[in-house]
Amino acid sequence: MTTNMLPVDTIVRIALREHDGESPDVTAYTEHITAALAKPDEIPVFSSTSSPLSLVRFRCLLQDTGYPAEVYLPGDDAEEAEASSSSQVDWGKLQERWVGWAVEVPGEQQWAKESSASTSSITADLAALSVSSSATALPPVVKNKYPLAALGVDNYLGALLKVYDADASFRPASAYDVVGIVSAAPVPTPYAADGEDEPPLVPAIHVISAPTPAFPPAELPQDGEATRAALVAHLASAFFPPDVVAAELLVLALIAAPATRAGGLPLGTLALNIVRPTPSATLEHVLAHLTPALVPLPISLPLLHGATFTPSSSDGTSLAPGLLQLAPNTLLLVDEDGLGDGGALAERAVKNVQALTQAITDQTVRYEYPYMDGLKMECSLRCIVTSEATSLLPSDVSVPATLATSAPSAPEADLAKFRSYLSYAGGAAHAGTFSIPAAVGEAVQDAFVEDRRVAGTGGAAAAEARLTRRMKVARLLALSHASAELSRDVWDRAVEIDAEVEKRVSARDAERREKKLGAPTVNGTDAAAATTPTAAA
Template sequence: MFDLDTVIQTAFRECSDLPSGLTDLDTYRRHVLAQLQQPDLIPPLSPRATPLSVVSFNCLLQDTGYPLEVFLPGGVTQSTEVDLDPTLLKERWIGWGVQIPGQQPWSSAKSALEHLSGPEVTEAHLMPKTARSKFPLPTSRDSYVGALLKIYDGLPSHKPGSVEEYVGIVCQSPLPTAMSSDGDEDIDMVPCLHVLSTRSPNVSAPPSPSDDTTRTELIRSLGDCFQPRDGVAGELLLLFFLSYPVSRPSTASPIGTLALNLLRSKSSSGIEMVTRLLMPIVVELPLTLPLLHSETLYPRCLDSANLEAGLLQLAPGTVLVLDEDGMGEGGQLGDKAVKNLQALAQCISEQTLRYEYPYMDNLKMECAIRPLILSQGRSLLPVDICLPVTPSDAVPDIDEPTLQRYRSFLAGHATPSRAAQVEIPDAISAYIQEGYVADRRTNAERGEASADESLKRRMRLARLLALSHEPPILSRDVWERAIALDTQVLARLRQRNEARGSVKPGALSTVAT
């Protein structure tokens, strides 16, 4: 543990490009301490941040596997480097953080790149080549906001893929690589942050409208993404937005998730646009054969010192919109494409992401992704609900006050802490069990499929339906609504499949073709 004075002095000493006129350490220390007293006025890290400025950085931890870094604490003086006493050296933790991939501009009051786009992005703002592979999204790898984090208060337990907010002092530092050395003149310099404090993001539910009126209006607006207005699709989209893995049984799929597949009759961007308006973190991934063969969806470390980001290394709660239309009629899949699809399927069904290290096999880390699959035919991926829809070419017209109310409702109902509050009374558990036994008997008499899958699917819907109400209790009414919703989905799937001649009339199918 080091006090603030030591961190400030260390940053001041290690900064090789002091701003003009800044030479007095005491004056600078008082300036930093004064800034820390007004945290709301601390600006976000941006490519224009000047050396020794104090900034905040709400980031995704991309790489936490660097070795500890040895340094000489500030305030310690030594006459010459030759006479340096090794007992004075200390260690600090370092990691690489990046701006949150897919974070929508409206969701952050402090946007580091909101005034840095188009022609204003100059070569000075570009990331060096060695750092470009450390951002998940290919379209932003040249100019994203990232920094080497230097943390002095012990060994943090952060894992790659977690989100943290840091306040620290900006400097420049070499990016650690397997081939880097002190005498390498061509080593890439990257922004670094000498961390003064850590603030975990607020995961508790903020104040939000909890009345059923807001819920009903939101479902109606979501239903307007389709033609004609589709109440079933609107309600399923709402439940999808609220989904989050709340527990992870060792022998079953995570509880609280919902992988939703909208079977579109045509391509349309309306669903994606409304999702970006309502959800704070949205990443769109058009699946194509070239992408599956050229990109890597999972993080991998090739040289034991540098973890390259994968497209699926995303912040918890990210809505991942997967558009399968670009897959066309399919084609030959090489080994890389197969591994990518396996990683994607694992991310959806298990909520885990594969990390590839040269010294470790089958390493998986937990993730929390909301997968929305858009397709015009049978999905390649494991899904919980398939719903045929007809998207509208128009985007619902939502005024700003209503939009803010919708966002507040979703923000308050879609948190992990609230998801854990869903209550299932013993009487309702017994009621559901009785219905399940009756369904098994009926299905056996009719020669139909087992009721097990129906029960699992309906339980997913029921938990999320309960979550959308106040208080979040799975009542008999909620359970009956889950059954009705599931029945409507199956009826639409049956109608679609019968129209295509893929099943016999009257047979139920949960798989679209």
């Protein structure tokens, strides 16, 4: 992060000096920039048609943070240098600024994007002072520096960020809202050999205020419990028949995040596998209206063999993106249907599967740099896998359910409440209030001891796995309420959900066995279908 930014007027003068073209009056321009900063909500968002010297906001993911720092002469020192000979310049006044490549947040949903224009008088005045521009495509050298390029998404917004703080430090795949002045700059290159062409120009933003987190937690709606109940009902209607158990598990998956780590493993995550008999786009449609960043990932053999899931740098100067280089709390919606009957996996495919597994279980993504043996960086990804059979990927809960053929709708006012609720319940601050009363802790321990006794020696491992799964569900169930307390009622509900999931899995396994052996019928009806559990618990 950064906390020691240069004064706004100094950054404005630098931006004007580095602008290649006619510049407005410095005093008037600075006054308008200062006035616009007082009304941040009226600052337009960065777009492909943003004019040079316009003031913009850019919600972005930092894709490449490894460029070397740039040096510059600030303010009056630079103007004095231009008016004098180099022998009279005090080069000891040179300062450094951080430079990195930023891209639009992968998977950011349309409802989450801010308005692309403002009608305020301040913005109109700034537009009059800026230079007109038309949309321009990014040059080939950065065309593929977008995490979703492997999925065919190469038309994206990107810009070099110039941050005026010598101590600034950012991690790749972090996401921020930045405010700054649009410009253009050459792509950073490590060396410029004689006879080579000049590096191409790309959009640049002179950042004039400290970057802020891209998706800060929202406030809990006043009717938090009513909003939770309405959200569960809304999600339940995405299944047929309406499925409260699957809906509650979806809520938990949408607020899961690694709140802390114990022994390197994350605490607070929940990987969910929806096992449905037939494919459906219903789930993606419903979830896209609730979570600000969602990336559908249709797994197939061609994708596993052709794409790269982890970022890498061949020369240590430029970082190529990977499919898993995503913003914190992005929902990864994996569809395994494309795998079909499977097939042999070559080395790249194996590495991609391992990378996806690592991101789900350990919440880490591997970055490949020369002279460095696989740097693992922590991530925070939410993962839901849909499949016709139990997922090949690791999951904490695998629940059989049938998706509806059409997605439910909800009024925009209700969707806004759902989004605020999920943002609050999934925030780190709320997770920090989680508590377990001593009496409940003792009851959980007693139940585990009894479960192990009933299971016997041969069932000890299953009993431990069941406790681990139930504790994960119970913790998130507690966080789905405003109190964040794992009460006895919350624990009992976690046990009910887990028992229902086990019941469905057992019924599904029995049905599959009967189909393989030739299922008997009951009164002319398939016995397996007759024993399928109801969707709601």
